Every structure is written in structure tokens, then in C-alpha cells.
Amino acid sequence: MELKVGVIGTGGIGQEHIRRLTNVITGAKVTAVSDINKETAQKVAEKYGAKFYESGEEVINAPEVDAVVIASWDPTHAGYVLESIKSGKYVFCEKPLATTADECIDIIKAEVKAKKHLVQVGFMRRFDSGYRELKKVIESGKLGAPLMIHACHRNLTHIPSHTTDMTITNSGIHEIDISRWLLDEEYENGQVLTVKQNSNSSKKLLDPQIIQLKTKSGVRIDVEVNMSSGYGYDIQCEVVCEKGAVRLPDPNKVLVRYNCQRSYEIYEDWSQRFIEAYDIEFQEWVNSVKYNKLTGPSSWDGYVACVTADTLIKSRNTGAAEDVVTIDKPQFYK
Numbered sequence: 001m002e003l004k005v006g007v008i009g010t011g012g013i014g015q016e017h018i019r020r021l022t023n024v025i026t027g028a029k030v031t032a033v034s035d036i037n038k039e040t041a042q043k044v045a046e047k048y049g050a051k052f053y054e055s056g057e058e059v060i061n062a063p064e065v066d067a068v069v070i071a072s073w074d075p076t077h078a079g080y081v082l083e084s085i086k087s088g089k090y091v092f093c094e095k096p097l098a099t100t101a102d103e104c105i106d107i108i109k110a111e112v113k114a115k116k117h118l119v120q121v122g123f124m125r126r127f128d129s130g131y132r133e134l135k136k137v138i139e140s141g142k143l144g145a146p147l148m149i150h151a152c153h154r155n156l157t158h159i160p161s162h163t164t165d166m167t168i169t170n171s172g173i174h175e176i177d178i179s180r181w182l183l184d185e186e187y188e189n190g191q192v193l194t195v196k197q198n199s200n201s202s203k204k205l206l207d208p209q210i211i212q213l214k215t216k217s218g219v220r221i222d223v224e225v226n227m228s229s230g231y232g233y234d235i236q237c238e239v240v241c242e243k244g245a246v247r248l249p250d251p252n253k254v255l256v257r258y259n260c261q262r263s264y265e266i267y268e269d270w271s272q273r274f275i276e277a278y279d280i281e282f283q284e285w286v287n288s289v290k291y292n293k294l295t296g297p298s299s300w301d302g303y304v305a306c307v308t309a310d311t312l313i314k315s316r317n318t319g320a321a322e323d324v325v326t327i328d329k330p331q332f333y334k
């Protein structure tokens with residue numbers, strides 16, 4: 001039987017997910033949509049044969065909705081997640097889970113009270129075949145223990161409304177989650193270093209920034225988060241271990257020999273670079289909902305990412321490394 005999915009938010013990624021749920025993966029059907037931008041949502045509803053609702057709450061509580069996808073604006077996530085838990089429905093929430101750690105704690109409390117894992121957060125890199133291969137090599141133990149991660153997150157350019165904090169909460173948050181997942185351990189402290197301003201970035205934006213994290217066992221992570229690389233969307237990651245190193249592969253692109261040069265294409269943005277990861281993420285989510293056992297990133301993962309992002313922003317303001325302080329992990333998430 002098909003899983004009936006309601007989608008809140010029919011902007012860029014919302015429409016991408018509706019297309020993927022309808023045309024790419026199996027076992028799901030989009031039955032209801034809403035967006036604050038009603039005109040777009042109505043058009044999308046018509047295109048996919050879904051029902052349009054005036055509000056996200058109506059989508060969540062609609063009888064023809066078994067599970068919810070939240071792809072609306074960041075500050076709306078927590079409220080919709082809480083409403084989904086209240087109605088006992090599975091919910092896939094695009095990152096970030098919430099915009100404050102307190103909201104994440106409210107979600108954790110509600111989920112624990114419901115005694116059921118209902119929430120998955122959209123950290124799609126965990127579904128990327130390259131990152132999965134990287135993790136497999138680390139866990140095989142053949143390279144010894146990981147010591148350092150060197151990574152970079154480069155965007156071609158940034159939207160005009162992008163802010164210095166968004167570099168951490170919106171882009172850097174993927175790096176925060178993926179390093180923690182690769183190493184399977186928690187952070188002790190973190191710091192943001194500022195760099196000479198790129199003259200091509202907005203004058204109001206500190207760009208690039210360098211994120212530094214240290215795990216409880218002492219692994220050091222450095223990530224260049226660069227919103228105006230000027231050449232493409234480029235994600236790099238190398239894990240240096242005791243006996244070797246392992247590096248994230250570049251996407252499969254043909255090598256062209258032409259005009260005395262060798263070259264291959266670099267993607268423009270995340271939607272192209274991680275398209276397969278999103279497809280796998282949604283197929284696995286739909287399957288796990290049907291089996292009644294979620295396997296993807298949890299509310300706890302969303303909470304830790306949020307606390308770590310807050311810590312990094314604090315450190316940029318204090319100029320010193322700051323401890324990452326979380327609540328005790330509830331038994332429910334162990």
C-alpha cells in the first residue's frame with residue numbers, strides 16, 4: 001500500500017521532494033500540500049493531484065495523510081513537528097529541526113512522551129554513497145583511529161539575504177552533522193575563525209569562515225565554509241587516520257580532454273550534487289515508516305546540530321573556543 005504523504009512548503013526543495021516522492025521513489029503518494037504562498041501551493045496541488053490546504057496544521061491532521069514532510073521556512077519547523085507528534089504521525093523535517101535548542105528540547109520531550117520515534121531530520125549527506133563509503137572505511141579499522149578531518153563547503157555564490165550566522169546554521173550545519181556521524185562521537189568544543197573578507201561577498205557578510213571542532217576523544221575537525229567560491233558548489237572531506245587517510249570522492253563526471261586541457265564539470269549547487277542522496281534518503285524514509293521503525297537522523301541529532309551551531313556562533317563573538325554543552329541524552333535515543 002502507498003504511504004500517503006502531506007507536504008508543508010512548496011518552495012524550492014518542497015517541490016523537488018514532491019517530484020521525487022511522486023516520480024522517482026516507490027511506495028509513496030503526495031496527497032496534501034500547503035504553503036504560505038497559496039498560489040504556488042494550489043498550482044503544485046493541481047499538478048500532482050493532491051489536495052490543497054490553507055494551513056500546515058490542516059495538512060498534518062488531514063485524514064488522507066499518513067506521514068508529513070516539512071519543507072517550509074526554518075522558523076516554522078518546530079511548530080509543525082510538534083503538531084505532527086501530537087497527531088501521532090511520522091514526520092520528515094528538512095534541516096534545521098528548529099531554530100533554537102529550546103525548541104529542539106520541546107520536540108525531544110514530546111517524542112519521548114509519545115514513546116515512539118516519529119521524527120527524522122533532513123541531513124541528506126548521510127545517504128550520499130561517497131560519505132557512506134568513507135564511513136565504511138573508517139569503521140573497518142584498517143586505517144587505525146581517525147585523528148583529523150579536513151573539509152570544505154564551497155558555494156558558487158550566496159543569496160542576497162544570506163547572513164553571517166546562516167553560514168553556520170544553514171550551510172555549516174551539514175558539516176556539523178556529517179563529521180559527528182562519520183566519527184560516531186560527540187563534540188567537546190568548537191570555534192569559528194574569521195578570514196580576510198572575499199571582496200565578491202556581500203559587505204555585510206563575514207565570508208569565508210573556518211569552523212573548528214574537537215571531539216571528546218580529541219579528534220580535530222576544520223571546515224572552510226565559503227559562500228562565494230566563484231567557481232562552483234564543491235564539497236570536500238578527508239579523514240586522516242593513524243595508518244592512512246580516506247577522501248570523499250568527487251561526483252562521477254566524465255573527464256574531457258580538449259584543447260590541450262583535461263577537465264571535468266563541477267556542479268553549481270546542492271540540488272545537483274546531492275540529487276541521488278535525496279532520492280535514497282526519501283526511499284529509505286518511506287520504507288522505514290512502512291516498517292514502523294525509523295533509521296535516519298533523529299530529533300537528538302537535530303538537537304546536537306543546533307546546540308553546536310549556537311556554540312560556534314557564540315565563539316565567533318567571544319573570539320575563543322566554547323564548550324558544546326548538551327542535556328543528557330535520553331535513554332530513548334541510545
Ligand code: NAP
Pocket residue numbers: 008009010011012013014034035036037056071072073074076094095096122123124170270
Ligand atoms: P524556499 O524556496 O524559500 O521555500 C520555502 C517555502 O516555505 C516558501 O514557499 C515559503 O513561502 C514557505 N513558507 C514560509 N512560511 C511558511 C509557513 N508558515 N507555512 C508553510 N509554508 C511556509 O526555501 P527552500 O530552499 O525550499 O528551503 C525550505 C527548507 O528546506 C528550509 O528549512 C531549508 O533550510 C531546507 N533546505 C534543506 C536543504 C538540504 O540540503 N537538506 C537544501 C535546501 C533547503 P514564501 O516564499 O512566500 O515565504
